[in-house]
Amino acid sequence: MSKSERVIEREEVVIRFSGDSGDGMQLTGTLFSNTSALFGNDLSTFPDYPAEIRAPQGTVGGVSGFQVHVGHSEINTPGDYADILVAMNPAAVKANSKFVRKGGTIIIDEDNFTEKNIKKAGYESDPVKEDKLDDFNIISAPISTLVKETLKDHGLDPKTVMRTKNMFALGMVYWLFGRDLEYTDDYFKGKFSKRPKIIEANSAVLHAGFNYAETIDAMSPVYKVSPASIEKGLYRTIDGNTATSWGLLAAAEKSGLDLFIGSYPITPASGILESLAARKNLGVKSFQAEDEIAGICTAIGASFAGDLAVTTTSGPGLALKSEAAGLAVMTELPLVIVNVQRGGPSTGLPTKTEQSDLLQALYGRNGESPMVVIAASTPSDCFDYAFQAARIALEHMVPVILLTDGFLANGSEPWKIPSVKDLPAIKAPLVKEGEDEFIPYERDEKTLARKWAVPGVKGREHRIGGLEKTVKGTVSYIPENHENMVNMRAEKVARVVSKVPDQKIYGDEEGDLLLIGWGGTYGHLLTAVRELRDKGKKVSLAHFNYINPLPANTGKILSSFKKIVVAELNAGQFVKYLRMEFEDFKFYQINKIQGLPFTCADIEDECIKILEE
Amino acid sequence: MNQETVEYSPKDFKSDQEVRWCPGCGDHAVLSAVTRALAELKIPKEQFAFISGIGCSSRFPYYLDTFGFHSIHGRASAIASGVKVANPDLSVWQITGDGDSMAIGGNHFIHAIRRNIDINIILFNNEIYGLTKGQYSPTSQKGAVTKTSPFGTVEEPFNPGELVIGAKGKFFARTIDTNVKLSTEIYKMAALHEGTSVVETLQNCVIFNDGVHKLLSDRETRDDYTIVLRQGEPMIFGKDNDKGLVLDGLKLKVVKLGNGISEKDILVHDAQENNPGVHLMLANMKNPGFPVALGVIRSVAAPTYDMALNGQITKVKKETKIKNVDDLIRTGSTWESQ
Numbered sequence: 001m002s003k004s005e006r007v008i009e010r011e012e013v014v015i016r017f018s019g020d021s022g023d024g025m026q027l028t029g030t031l032f033s034n035t036s037a038l039f040g041n042d043l044s045t046f047p048d049y050p051a052e053i054r055a056p057q058g059t060v061g062g063v064s065g066f067q068v069h070v071g072h073s074e075i076n077t078p079g080d081y082a083d084i085l086v087a088m089n090p091a092a093v094k095a096n097s098k099f100v101r102k103g104g105t106i107i108i109d110e111d112n113f114t115e116k117n118i119k120k121a122g123y124e125s126d127p128v129k130e131d132k133l134d135d136f137n138i139i140s141a142p143i144s145t146l147v148k149e150t151l152k153d154h155g156l157d158p159k160t161v162m163r164t165k166n167m168f169a170l171g172m173v174y175w176l177f178g179r180d181l182e183y184t185d186d187y188f189k190g191k192f193s194k195r196p197k198i199i200e201a202n203s204a205v206l207h208a209g210f211n212y213a214e215t216i217d218a219m220s221p222v223y224k225v226s227p228a229s230i231e232k233g234l235y236r237t238i239d240g241n242t243a244t245s246w247g248l249l250a251a252a253e254k255s256g257l258d259l260f261i262g263s264y265p266i267t268p269a270s271g272i273l274e275s276l277a278a279r280k281n282l283g284v285k286s287f288q289a290e291d292e293i294a295g296i297c298t299a300i301g302a303s304f305a306g307d308l309a310v311t312t313t314s315g316p317g318l319a320l321k322s323e324a325a326g327l328a329v330m331t332e333l334p335l336v337i338v339n340v341q342r343g344g345p346s347t348g349l350p351t352k353t354e355q356s357d358l359l360q361a362l363y364g365r366n367g368e369s370p371m372v373v374i375a376a377s378t379p380s381d382c383f384d385y386a387f388q389a390a391r392i393a394l395e396h397m398v399p400v401i402l403l404t405d406g407f408l409a410n411g412s413e414p415w416k417i418p419s420v421k422d423l424p425a426i427k428a429p430l431v432k433e434g435e436d437e438f439i440p441y442e443r444d445e446k447t448l449a450r451k452w453a454v455p456g457v458k459g460r461e462h463r464i465g466g467l468e469k470t471v472k473g474t475v476s477y478i479p480e481n482h483e484n485m486v487n488m489r490a491e492k493v494a495r496v497v498s499k500v501p502d503q504k505i506y507g508d509e510e511g512d513l514l515l516i517g518w519g520g521t522y523g524h525l526l527t528a529v530r531e532l533r534d535k536g537k538k539v540s541l542a543h544f545n546y547i548n549p550l551p552a553n554t555g556k557i558l559s560s561f562k563k564i565v566v567a568e569l570n571a572g573q574f575v576k577y578l579r580m581e582f583e584d585f586k587f588y589q590i591n592k593i594q595g596l597p598f599t600c601a602d603i604e605d606e607c608i609k610i611l612e613e
Numbered sequence: 614m615n616q617e618t619v620e621y622s623p624k625d626f627k628s629d630q631e632v633r634w635c636p637g638c639g640d641h642a643v644l645s646a647v648t649r650a651l652a653e654l655k656i657p658k659e660q661f662a663f664i665s666g667i668g669c670s671s672r673f674p675y676y677l678d679t680f681g682f683h684s685i686h687g688r689a690s691a692i693a694s695g696v697k698v699a700n701p702d703l704s705v706w707q708i709t710g711d712g713d714s715m716a717i718g719g720n721h722f723i724h725a726i727r728r729n730i731d732i733n734i735i736l737f738n739n740e741i742y743g744l745t746k747g748q749y750s751p752t753s754q755k756g757a758v759t760k761t762s763p764f765g766t767v768e769e770p771f772n773p774g775e776l777v778i779g780a781k782g783k784f785f786a787r788t789i790d791t792n793v794k795l796s797t798e799i800y801k802m803a804a805l806h807e808g809t810s811v812v813e814t815l816q817n818c819v820i821f822n823d824g825v826h827k828l829l830s831d832r833e834t835r836d837d838y839t840i841v842l843r844q845g846e847p848m849i850f851g852k853d854n855d856k857g858l859v860l861d862g863l864k865l866k867v868v869k870l871g872n873g874i875s876e877k878d879i880l881v882h883d884a885q886e887n888n889p890g891v892h893l894m895l896a897n898m899k900n901p902g903f904p905v906a907l908g909v910i911r912s913v914a915a916p917t918y919d920m921a922l923n924g925q926i927t928k929v930k931k932e933t934k935i936k937n938v939d940d941l942i943r944t945g946s947t948w949e950s951q
Binding site for chain 1: 628660664667682683685688691697724923930932935945946
């Protein structure tokens with residue numbers, strides 16, 4: 001059978017690259033994704049890697065994976081199960097075979113399947129037998145040997161030679177998909193511009209892998225995934241952390257303010273600090289602080305001085321910032337706190353995704369300290385919600401918490417590049433110089449926002465601070481004043497609802513079951529609801545981005561469905577919040593706390609069970 | 614810094630707030646010295662930002678008619694750093710105490726100094742927690758009996774000057790609340806120094822640690838128990854100006870003038886010497902045996918963080934092809950979908 005006869009035309013295919021954390025699987029996956037994006041596929045990626053930079057070689061704990069879902073049609077998730085698994089060693093098979101679709105293809109580097117490595121991965125003898133992989137299409141290639149052979153005349157040391165073997169595997173996968181090698185060759189040229197030998201070696205191995213796959217011609221099936229018909233325009237792929245950074249930069253440009261970021265490195269949020277530190281060309285003042293507390297406090301200082309101020313962190317870091325977050329609430333200064341959620345409590349699962357900081361974001365401060373909380377739901381819409389977080393902070397003079405998560409931060413998808421001119425204007429209530437008395441806590445009638453008088457503006461000298469104050473800024477212990485100020489601050493947050501669009505529903509406006517989600521689970525929930533609707537179920541999806549305040553029509557939506565199910569990657573935090581806000585409804589819940597995204601299949605099954613109850 | 618000069622009197626810097634420190638508290642004198650220094654600096658009033666943490670001294674910003682921020686415990690160094698980086702034109706001051714900066718805020722304090730951010734830190738040292746009513750602080754002398762150390766403390770105190778120099782500090786001075794003239798002079802020098810300036814201000818807490826600096830402040834004893842260091846002048850002290858400091862090997866030694874020892878044998882103060890060796894010994898001098906050093910102990914020119922950062926921004930901005938967000942989001946691999 002020739003290749004053309006074995007071509008399977010598919011709407012979508014899921015590929016998972018896996019190997020030791022030093023095997024370069026993240027790069028391999030990224031290069032495949034970018035090549036597919038340039039080809040015109042829609043896609044969604046899911047890097048799944050250990051916290052240890054180099055865990056013991058050959059162990060399951062050290063396996064690093066990168067899953068990418070490419071499609072001719074719209075792709076919303078990285079896929080539940082892989083059609084093709086690349087496994088560079090036995091541990092990669094052990095860690096990932098359960099994520100491969102029955103009958104899928106597994107490409108292995110047979111040179112690494114030594115007795116020692118097989119034992120190290122926790123197998124007795126034969127991984128294929130032990131994991132019952134007989135029904136799978138196993139392509140066993142002596143990758144290490146072939147790489148050595150390919151580079152034998154390149155004059156490189158053995159270690160450097162072995163570092164290129166991921167490119168052999170990538171070359172094989174490119175052949176399976178009939179993809180062009182040009183993008184990857186160009187990448188080598190850019191990345192190793194000062195090391196021509198490395199460019200040649202990587203390119204040689206990539207092409208060798210491609211040619212090897214063609215030569216053995218034993219691989220089946222071969223996939224054809226045509227370009228997706230997505231909306232006309234200019235596109236790029238983008239991950240959540242980059243999109244967050246760029247959304248903040250866009251807000252700075254729209255508001256005419258400088259962007260200040262005060263942060264302390266923490267997984268998986270560091271990417272935002274790194275991305276903004278590289279943007280000195282756009283005037284970003286990036287401050288790598290001595291700790292999480294200094295991160296937020298420098299940002300509060302910069303906000304006091306008139307910058308668009310941001311601090312970024314992940315769960316444990318948000319806990320450390322909570323006292324200072326309360327100071328921002330009390331002093332009514334604009335501030336964006338980005339929390340890229342990860343598995344908790346404590347250090348928890350630093351590289352795994354979870355949605356378990358919601359209640360911390362809503363309530364994790366002393367005193368009556370309400371805060372605006374919003375959540376992004378796809379890697380690319382991190383741009384929109386970061387922009388919106390900054391816009392709300394500046395126009396309403398409040399701190400805003402933006403929740404993303406590890407899945408969004410590291411995952412990527414195509415993004416239709418917007419024009420900054422199409423984004424809404426941002427107008428901060430800055431005060432000009434003047435002789436009339438400046439009253440620090442005098443409020444705008446509509447929003448209740450106070451005015452922002454920054455040091456350097458003549459005649460506007462005033463004092464703010466963490467102690468309760470009167471409208472004039474005088475420290476006050478008067479009981480009625482405290483109660484009034486507490487109420488004002490709460491009402492101010494409540495009035496942010498004027499910037500919150502009505503909650504949209506995917507599906508019909510009423511029906512048997514409303515699936516509710518928030519944040520990074522959007523793609524999975526949407527796909528599950530589509531499948532359920534295709535099966536004729538009267539199911540709709542309401543996926544929330546605005547947590548506090550909730551959209552004004554939330555109550556109305558809830559009353560239009562017979563059953564309400566809240567699905568989230570925690571033990572039930574949003575559902576608790578909804579129960580508190582809407583006492584009259586019964587909420588079912590679907591929860592997963594494994595540090596992993598939902599699978600669409602799980603959601604479908606659970607919804608069907610609840611429908612049949 | 615803004616070049617415009619303006620004439621002020623100290624009272625122009627007093628706010629309308631009632632000062633609530635205890636009668637007799639050393640803080641009143643510090644406030645007076647600061648308002649004098651501010652008036653003498655002739656900088657437009659709106660350019661001053663005073664940032665404080667928590668503690669009695671941290672109420673300071675309320676009593677000044679400048680921009681002020683009374684923040685949270687220990688964090689003033691970090692907040693002041695943010696203010697200065699956001700707007701390097703401002704004259705940024707941090708008001709802190711020995712609990713605020715040496716205990717809960719120790720980390721921010723040393724890192725602000727290490728970075729050499731151009732802020733002026735006035736560290737009120739009364740060796741006690743006043744606002745929480747009498748617990749020992751990280752500068753309380755070993756053995757101090759306080760509410761939380763009824764049998765005496767068993768821990769070694771910090772010497773702020775030693776800590777500042779250890780943190781690569783470029784400016785450290787010491788003054789005492791009772792000497793308003795000296796304090797005014799030093800605060801002004803701290804303001805004019807570019808980089809982090811720390812002025813330890815020995816301050817008396819009349820309620821919980823009264824008389825802690827008595828020997829250094831009383832008319833009868835102060836000249837023998839302190840030495841005021843001045844740039845380029847020999848280190849001579851004593852009621853009769855009859856004592857001096859010399860280097861004996863690698864150590865400082867107090868000598869009596871006369872009997873073959875003359876002024877030219879005495880060590881001459883050089884605050885601008887980059888090597889901190891002598892500065893460290895001067896900062897560490899204590900009674901009995903040595904006079905406590907007052908004045909500017911160390912003042913070394915060095916690049917500041919805020920200027921370096923803004924310089925980097927200016928340079929990168931000039932060289933870049935990316936001029937705005939539209940440029941940025943179109944860099945790298947993009948494709949047109951038809």
